Amino acid sequence: MTWTLAQAASEATREVQWNTVPAMIWLMYLSAAAALAVCCYGFWRRLRIWRLGKPEIRWDQPWRRLKLVFRAALLQANLFRDRIAGFMHISMYFSFMLLLVGTMVVAIHHDLGIPIMRGYFYLYFQSLVLDLAGVWFCVGLIIALWRRYVIRVPRLEHGNPVDGLILAAFFVIVASGYPVEGIRLVVTGDIWALWSPFGYLTGLALASIWDEPTLLVIHRVMWVAHMLSWHVLLAAVPFTKLAHLVTSPLNIFFANLEARSIPDPVNFEDEQAVAVLGIRTPFEMTWKQLMDLDACTECGLCQSQCPAYAEGKPLSPKRVILDLRDHIRANADRYLAAGRARAAGQQDVFEQIMAEMPPLAPDVIKAETLWACTTCRACENICPVEIEHVPLILQLRQNLAMEQAQMPEGVAEAVQGLEVRQHPIRGATTGRTDWYRDLPVRVMAEVEDPEEIEILYWVGCAAAYDERLQRIARALVRVMNRAGVRFAVLGDEEQCTGDVARRTGNEFHYDMLARANIETLQRYKVKRIVAHCPHCLQTLGSDYRQLGGFFEVVHHTQFVQELIDSGRLQLPASLKEKITYHDPCYLGRYNGVFDEPRAVLDRLGVERVEMTRAGRRSFCCGAGGGHAFFEDHAGGKINRNRVEEAVATGAGTICTACPFCLQMMEDGLRSVGAAEQVAVKDFVELVDEALAAAEAQQEPAAL
Amino acid sequence: MGLHVAVLIKQVLDPEVPAARFQIDASGKRPAAGIAGEVLGPYERNALEVALQLKDAGAAEKVSVITADGQEAVESLRKALAVRADQAVLVDTSGHDDLDPAQTAEILARAVEKLGGVDLVVAGRQAGDWDHGQVGYLVAERLGWPCVSLVQRAELDGGVLRLTRQGPDGREVVEARPPLVVTVTNDERNVLRLPRVQDLMASRRQPITQWSPADLGLDAAALADLAGGEVLRLRIPERESQCEFISGDDPAEVAATLVRRLKELKLL
Missing domain, CATH: 1.10.1060 (Fumarate Reductase Iron-sulfur Protein; Chain B, domain 2)
Structure with missing residues (x-):
């Protein structure tokens, strides 16, 4: 018996196009051809639109790009950024792919006449796996419907009404597929029926209601419904969100592997290039x-x-x-x-x-x-x-x-400031160099041998002109002097990096400032730059590369970590404060610096607590993109939102590593009335405090 | 036929330079640039905007900008061209330092005459450096035209200029027929527009009309005769401030100590 069953199993298959008439088969091939034609036409239209765009090379490093596509499309690796939605998507995606393969197996078996749909492959894959895949698809479909129509996930709002029709078409495909399979299993008395458990159950349920002639009619109706709904969906792909089946993997292949989130530079010398500035059409x-x-x-x-x-x-x-x-x-x-x-x-x-x-x-x-x-x-x-x-x-x-x-008034004023004073800060009461008058700081122009300078400290406008923020620069100077760093500043030769101009679309002013700064830095043969401002870090280190300015730029959090690692700076673990660290966007998401500030804070002995939105998912302070310079009255305050999250951690100090974040956090604390209870400090202020406290303790002992 | 508007401008040291960084040059008679850049004067910006608005409204046909200064003022003239003034005139007064308002007004009035066909002269209420506030009026007197001061907005209505001006108790509307001189004060609606970058770039290539005082029939001696005053000495006022903290165990004690100290200092 076992032997015969095994022998029979190796011969197992099924009849294709059971209970059909030629008209149904003709309809299938015709509608498939039509659907495929419409689908191709739709993508061709998309392709023609893409070809209107300006050229750009996005196919270097093809293997790296293929790997990205493999991870994102085939492994669905990007989908777990939201677990429930990710599960919904992988359910529908993988089961859909399996069912698509199943359909192709039938085509190879039946239309090409290559008998692959047989034996254990037929039983395990074509029957069992596909039967289960249908159920898995249903699970995904139910989650999708639940999210869209029951709990109404906010991020799905402004959806297209067609989106609902897509789900309906999916539903028709699944809801007709099981009866088609089930009725065949029951009516033909298929001995392999149990390999398709859900289809078989559907067939048994239907057979308990209707007699055989009715079942045969239902089978034909369902067969046509199954086939037509799939073809309609195929034709609709390029015209609906389903286009992403094709466009998303393509888009991932052509992803930006370099210089993230910055626009291409504009050549202001080229009359053609400046005929239209930015994107008008x-x-x-x-x-x-x-x-x-x-x-x-x-x-x-x-x-x-x-x-x-x-x-x-x-x-x-x-x-x-x-x-x-x-x-x-x-x-x-x-x-x-x-x-x-x-x-x-x-x-x-x-x-x-x-x-x-x-x-x-x-x-x-x-x-x-x-x-x-x-x-x-x-x-x-x-x-x-x-x-x-x-x-x-x-x-x-x-x-x-x-x-x-x-542009908003504040932006216009900042840009005019850049034009006249090379800094965007309005109402500055000091000059660029006043903050270090009483500190041992060397100025590049006065250094006899620039070769002996290991670090150029890029101060940035915020810390040069704002009294509160000057404390960051002063703290960093003290820390560097303690570690014996041979550094210098540019003094009055430093101009705004142009960050605020660039992020507000004033590329012309950015271009002028950037070129002037690149010229200055190259003149002094600057090797390495330290900046405490992530906006300066990004502009000097990444944006300037587009204009031929290649400098090694590190953030002060990275630099302090380096000083500790190389033994030039010994940090006492003496800061017994509860601290939460706010990741600045331009440090974290833009430049991938998440660990260094945290590692140094841990060395200081602080009790570090994380906000819910931290690291890559950190929530902006609200200052970026020029917002430090203008009031944006619509809606609420972004800094308030962030500060409420920080206060909820119970931390007594919010540590950040960006002068603009610091300002925003302080403003935010005042607006929620927590300025008395919670302090905001820059990373290096905490380092400096700890070092100063350790020295104060040592001195009496030395006496 | 629209009006031909002449805007009198002056390039000044950046008034936003921090007070602590304000310097006086070696002569002791004029400010030194130090870290300060040069900018188009604040009220001249408003004056230019008033003129440009007349042009936008179709009331003005041509806006000319005139300054009496050294070559460095070309910068401000180009700024005016960048916001689409039609013509820029520099009366190059290099070598005639420290012109006073009377001298400046004579030069500018002659420039307006030489320009020809000007219907309306618009000046800032006062220059952002010396704040004399005289040139507009003196030009009107010299041209023999009426003058409306402290204007914020101007509209042309059937050959009559309707001028909104800042009065002591609110706004006044004055109607006047060109030719006319107006001086302009700031208002939220006459903030100078921003240039389009394409215009900014084009302004670098536009010609600047260059005249000398001699071209206006003024030789050095005639110019010197016009002088109405002379700066003898410019000084930065010295301010001394001292800070004393009053301490005490409770507010009542702090208050008592404060009152005692104020009495000692004969402030109470």
Whole structure:
């Protein structure tokens, strides 16, 4: 018996197209061909739109890129950024893929006549695995429906009504698949029925209600429904969020592997390049930026992390992407016609068509939306498909600021300050060099042999001009002097790095400042730079590379850690405070520095408590993207939101490592009335305090 | 036919330089630049904006900007061109340092005449460095035109300029027919617009009309004769402040000590 069963099992298969008539088969092949044609046409239209964009090379390091796609698409590695949604997605994704493979097995077996659907493969895979896959798909589908229609997850809002139809089509596919299988199993008395347990159960249940002739009719109806709903879905792929089946892996392949979140530089010497500044129309976007719009899965993770959105400001990163996408799709014919005219050298026709198209900012994306962005990168950090929101927003700002001369008053004043005084701080009561008058600080211009200087300390405008923030610079100077660091500052030769200009779209002013600073730094053959300001760190260390300024720049948290590791600085573990560390966006998400400040704080002996949103998921203080310089009245206060979280940890001190964060935290504490109970200190102020306290203890002993 | 508006501007040392960094040069008669850059004077910015608004409204056909200064003032003239003034004129007064308001007004009035066809002269209420506040009025007197001072906004209505000005108890509206001189004070609606970057770049290539006082029929002697005053000495006032903390065990004791100290210092 065992032997015969095994022999029979090795022959196991099933009849394909059981209980069908030729008309059904014809319908299947015709509708499949039509669906495939529509699907291809839809993607071809997408492709033509992408080709309107400016060139950009995104295919270097192909193996690294393939690895990214493998991880993100095949292993779904990015999906666990939200566990429930991630489980929903991998359920539907993997089961869908299995079922798709199953369908192809049938096609190979039946249409190509290669008999692979047989034996144990048929039993284990084609019957059991696929039967279970259907159930797994249902689990995912139920979670999806639950999230969208029952608990109504906020980040899914502004959804497309079509999204519901997609889920309905999925439902029809699954709900018709089991009866089709089950009725065949029951009516043919298939001896392998138990290998398809859920299909068999469905068949038995139906057979208990209806007689065989009725079952045969139901089978045919369900067969057609199953087939047609799948074909409709296939045809709909490029026109709905399902497009992400194709566009998301593509977008991940073409991800930005370098220079994250910064716009491409503008060559102001090139008259063609400055004809339009920033992004005014889709033609100023790169093909990759256009692809980004189509890669969006509308999952809303970006929105769920956006500090501006959290405080009710008129910005949702998801909406920015989708509004641009919808605008371009709605006007695709006109943009494509303009593109054809341009390619044919008919500049007048191109301009005539484009004259009727509104500037993307502020007509499609409102100015207040663009100005609400703090450039914190939380959206890009969480996006599972590598969409780059920040450079897009910055380039739209560029068009507003430079071409339309529209910007918030505070930004305009900061930029005028940059023009006249090379710093953006309004109402400064001191000069750039006053803060170190009574400290042993050397100035580069007065150093005889610049070679002996190991570190250039980049002070930055905030700490040079603001009385509170000067304490950061003074503390760092004392710490470096204790460690015997041979450092110098640029003094009056230092100009703003241009961060505030760049992040507010004033690339022209950024360009001037950056070039001047690069020239100065190169003149002194500066080897290594230490900055306590993450914005200076980012600009000097990363942005300047685009303009040919290659400098090794480290943050003071990294540098102090280095001084400790090399034994030049001994830290006493004497600070018995409860401290929470706030990750500055430009230090953490932009430059990947999370561990050094924490490690040093731990050495100081503090009791360190983490906020819920920490590390990569840190919540912005609200100052980035030029927000330190203007009031953004819409919605609530981002710094207040953050400070409430910090206070809830019970820490007596909020430690941060960015002068702008420090200001924002202090303001925030005042606004929640906790300024008396909780202190805000820069990382190096704590280090300096601990060192000073240790010295004070030692001195009497030495006497 | 729209108006031809001439805006009188002055480039000054950045008024936002920290007070502690204000310096006087070796002559002891004028400020030294030190760390301060040079900027278009604050009220001249408002004056320029008033003129540009007339142009936007179709009331002005041409906006010319005039300054009497050294070559360094080309910078401010270019700023005016960048916000789309039509013409920039520099009367190069290099070699005639420390011009006083009377001399400046004579030069500017002659420049307005030489320009020709000017219907409206707009000046800032006072320059951001010396704050004399005389040039606008003196130009009006020299041209023989009426002058409306402290104007915030201007509109043209059927050949009549309707000027909103800051009065002691609110706003006054004055109607006047060109030719006319107005001096402008600041208002939230005449904050100078920002230039478009393309215009900023184009302004670097635009020509600047250059005249000398001699081109205006003024030789050095004639100019010297016009002088109405002379700066003898410029000083930074010295302020001394002392701080004394009053301590005590409780507020009542602190208050008592404070009163005693104030009486000792004969402040009470």
